[in-house]
Amino acid sequence: MSxxxxxxxxxxxxxxRRVSVWWWLQNRSYAGFVxxxxxxxxxxxxxxxxxxxxxxxxxxxxxxxxxLARLKTPLFLALDAVAFVFVLFHTITWxxxxxxxxxxxxxxxxxxxxxxVGLNYVAWLVVSGVLAxxxxxxxx
Amino acid sequence: MxxxxxxxxxxxxxxxxxxxxxxxxxxxxxGLAVPMGWLDALSYESARALAKHPLARLYxxxxxxxxxxxxxxxxxxxxYDGLQLKHLTTLIAVLCYGTALAGTVMAxxxxxxxG
Numbered sequence: 001m002s003x004x005x006x007x008x009x010x011x012x013x014x015x016x017r018r019v020s021v022w023w024w025l026q027n028r029s030y031a032g033f034v035x036x037x038x039x040x041x042x043x044x045x046x047x048x049x050x051x052x053x054x055x056x057x058x059x060x061x062x063x064x065x066x067x068l069a070r071l072k073t074p075l076f077l078a079l080d081a082v083a084f085v086f087v088l089f090h091t092i093t094w095x096x097x098x099x100x101x102x103x104x105x106x107x108x109x110x111x112x113x114x115x116x117v118g119l120n121y122v123a124w125l126v127v128s129g130v131l132a133x134x135x136x137x138x139x140x
Numbered sequence: 141m142x143x144x145x146x147x148x149x150x151x152x153x154x155x156x157x158x159x160x161x162x163x164x165x166x167x168x169x170x171g172l173a174v175p176m177g178w179l180d181a182l183s184y185e186s187a188r189a190l191a192k193h194p195l196a197r198l199y200x201x202x203x204x205x206x207x208x209x210x211x212x213x214x215x216x217x218x219x220y221d222g223l224q225l226k227h228l229t230t231l232i233a234v235l236c237y238g239t240a241l242a243g244t245v246m247a248x249x250x251x252x253x254x255g
Contacts, residue, residue, distance in 0.1 A: 021223055037218040043159045044211035044239075046167050047204045051243060053170070054200065054250045057191055061184040072175040080171030087163045094160040101153070128165040135169055138186050139179075 039090035042083040049080075095120040148213055148237070155210025162203060188254065197251045205244040212236035 024030040049071075056067035070076060098120055099113035173179040182190070190196055216236045219225050225232060 019224070024222065034218070034222055037214055037222070040211040040214035040218070043155075043163060043207045044215070046163055046171070047159075047207045047211070047243065049171065050166070050200070051204050051247055051250070054191065054204075054247065054254075057184070057188050058250050058253050064184045064187065068174070068181050071171065077172075077175055080167065080175070084164070084167050084172060087159065087167055090156070091160040091164055094156050124161055124164075127161050131162070131165050132169065135182075136179075138190055139182060 035086075036089065036093045039086045039093070042086035043090060045079065045083055046087065091124065095124070148209070151206065151209035152213035153210075155206035155208070156214075158202060159207040159210060163207070166203075191251075192254050197254070201244075201247055201251060204247040205240070208240035208243045209237070212240040 024034040053064075053067055056063040071080070095117055099116040102116075104111040104116055169179065174181045191200060213236070216232055219232050220229070
């Protein structure tokens with residue numbers, strides 16, 4: 001957050017090894033960390049796709065048809081497939097972090113981590129099922 | 141900046157939760173199942189009618205806005221650490237949160253214009 005250190009005239013600069021921009025490829029857990037952070041790019045991408053769909057709906061039937069046709073192009077199919085993998089990775093890493101970010105206590109006892117994580121997965125499946133049910137029922 | 145940092149972290153985690161729970165199923169349906177022809181697309185009329193429902197409008201605003209702020213916060217720190225751009229702190233923060241804010245305003249305006 002702070003701007004870099006300010007050196008005074010007689011203060012020698014510190015010796016710092018230059019770190020490559022690719023530092024995170026040298027170690028599996030570093031690579032996992034950066035991939036996890038990069039899931040946010042695909043989250044933003046899909047939020048953008050939804051915004052695009054909304055704008056098409058507001059503009060009229062032709063814009064909506066064009067939107068649907070664009071999603072069928074190989075470019076968007078590939079992007080959506082990659083985004084799906086990254087979004088799933090986001091969901092899994094997010095749920096697994098939940099017990100570390102939020103400690104749940106029941107009658108003074110800490111609820112074990114795997115229970116908190118498990119409840120997240122159950123809630124996720126229920127929510128996904130309800131949404132799929134609503135969206136499929138509107139079609140029929 | 142320092143004063144709104146807690147708010148930014150709150151938006152980050154709220155958006156991360158929204159994306160974790162809601163994005164996979166919507167992405168699977170809209171991004172893969174419909175374009176691949178496994179599922180018929182919603183007709184214009186029914187899609188618009190669905191989006192106009194007050195609860196759906198609220199849902200869509202949350203669905204678009206919070207994950208954008210989640211991205212802004214996470215991507216900002218990834219740029220600092222990954223690309224070592226610490227000296228561009230202010231510019232990166234303005235671009236990231238500005239994009240999220242612009243997306244939010246655009247979503248709100250579009251939802252309002254749906255009539």
